[in-house]
Amino acid sequence: MRRAPAAELAVVDLQVCDRCGLCLPLCPPEAIHLEFTDLVVDRSACTGCRKCVAPCPVGALSMVPA
Numbered sequence: 001m002r003r004a005p006a007a008e009l010a011v012v013d014l015q016v017c018d019r020c021g022l023c024l025p026l027c028p029p030e031a032i033h034l035e036f037t038d039l040v041v042d043r044s045a046c047t048g049c050r051k052c053v054a055p056c057p058v059g060a061l062s063m064v065p066a
Contacts, residue, residue, distance in 0.1 A: 006048030008063040012039045017060035023052040 010032070017039055023032050024039075031045035032052060039060075053061045 006046055006066050008048040008050075009043055009046045009066050010041045010048070010050075010052055010061055011064050012041060013060045013062070014038055016058050018058050020057065022055055022057065023061060026051045026055055 010027075012032075019034070019037060019039065021034065021039075024030075024034065028049060028051065029045045029047050031042045031047070033040050033042065043066075048063065048066070050063060053063060
């Protein structure tokens with residue numbers, strides 16, 4: 001069964017992100033990955049749940065329209 005596309009998607013501001021990884025286990029669909037030294041959000045997996053945004057200690061994660 002296919003899910004409806006998310007209205008919003010998470011994005012990472014790499015200029016602000018300190019690569020702490022706190023967001024990784026908080027993402028239910030595991031859409032956030034550490035690739036080399038950068039966090040990357042898989043836009044096709046992100047459900048727009050926002051669970052990664054508030055816990056970010058440096059405010060590097062935000063939501064944008066899909």
